[in-house]
Amino acid sequence: MTLVQTTRHLTRRLWLQHGARLGLAWAAVQAWPAQAQKMESGRLLSLAEMLDPITQGAPVRQQDVRITAPILADNGSLVPMTVQVQSPMTAADHVSHVYLLSQRNPVTRMAVFQLGPWNGRAEISTRVRLAGTQTVVALARLSSGEFRYGQMDIIVTESACVDAS
Amino acid sequence: MNLIRMQWPERITAGEVVKVRLLVQHPMDTGYLQDLLGKLVPRNVIRLLTCTLGPQEVFRVEPSSGIAANPLFEFFVRATDTAEMRVEWVDDRGNRGEFRQTLTVWPAASK
Numbered sequence: 001m002t003l004v005q006t007t008r009h010l011t012r013r014l015w016l017q018h019g020a021r022l023g024l025a026w027a028a029v030q031a032w033p034a035q036a037q038k039m040e041s042g043r044l045l046s047l048a049e050m051l052d053p054i055t056q057g058a059p060v061r062q063q064d065v066r067i068t069a070p071i072l073a074d075n076g077s078l079v080p081m082t083v084q085v086q087s088p089m090t091a092a093d094h095v096s097h098v099y100l101l102s103q104r105n106p107v108t109r110m111a112v113f114q115l116g117p118w119n120g121r122a123e124i125s126t127r128v129r130l131a132g133t134q135t136v137v138a139l140a141r142l143s144s145g146e147f148r149y150g151q152m153d154i155i156v157t158e159s160a161c162v163d164a165s
Numbered sequence: 166m167n168l169i170r171m172q173w174p175e176r177i178t179a180g181e182v183v184k185v186r187l188l189v190q191h192p193m194d195t196g197y198l199q200d201l202l203g204k205l206v207p208r209n210v211i212r213l214l215t216c217t218l219g220p221q222e223v224f225r226v227e228p229s230s231g232i233a234a235n236p237l238f239e240f241f242v243r244a245t246d247t248a249e250m251r252v253e254w255v256d257d258r259g260n261r262g263e264f265r266q267t268l269t270v271w272p273a274a275s276k
Contacts, residue, residue: 077233077234078233078234079233082239100231102231105230105231106197106230107229107230107231109229109231110228110229110231110232111226111227111228111229111231111232112226112227113224113225113226113240114224114225114226115224115240116223118218118221118223118242118243119182119223119224119240119241119242119243120182120241120242120243121182121241123239123240123241124238124239124240125237125238125239125240126226126232126236126237126238126239127232127233127236127237128231128232128233129195129230129231129232129233130231160195160233161195161197161198
């Protein structure tokens with residue numbers, strides 16, 4: 001009688017254990033696509049988190065930088081962007097670097113441009129990829145060591161990180 | 166196969182600030198997308214692209230996976246005299262691309 005009881009006890013325990021394992025395996029399978037796409041970057045960075053690694057305490061002001069881009073981008077894989085910086089572009093006072101920063105992309109620093117007085121105008125255009133609706137920041141480093149930035153909100157209907165085409 | 170195309174205005178006079186359009190043919194694989202069989206395509210993006218006009222490097226960009234496939238760059242340059250524009254790039258796999266095109270500048274007086 002006691003023997004029967006213990007075996008019944010064990011089977012029930014085994015049942016529970018199998019059930020728990022099955023549940024864990026199912027959870028792992030569910031979590032797999034998210035991990036495969038490395039979409040932990042779904043968190044939006046704050047402005048300080050975007051700027052501080054580059055500026056490192058240098059003075060930063062929101063002025064003189066203008067971003068031109070579509071307010072609503074249908075496809076995040078290709079978003080045309082123009083950055084204009086108000087600068088005389090002389091040897092004494094020019095823009096030396098322009099950083100394109102994304103709030104949501106897995107890679108925050110989308111591109112770094114190096115310019116100089118030989119450019120005549122501090123204006124660049126390119127086409128970027130965006131992983132969803134976010135704020136895009138253009139940060140310009142002046143020859144004096146100061147920084148200027150401009151930002152723009154872009155609504156993206158289709159993220160660049162999911163479409164395989 | 167021509168992997169790079171550059172474009173600027175037809176007639177450039179000395180001292181003019183001209184807009185240069187540069188188009189590079191490159192897949193710019195991000196490393197986050199899968200191919201049709203579900204395998205991750207390894208990251209392969211242009212690491213560094215430089216434009217040199219004569220002896221002077223006029224434009225340098227370090228793109229990342231955040232730049233769209235077949236990247237387009239537009240920038241301005243002050244043209245003083247006729248010189249050769251040279252474009253060079255390197256990607257993650259170590260592939261290199263190079264392109265040369267002569268930027269013809271007309272003297273300002275002839276206009």
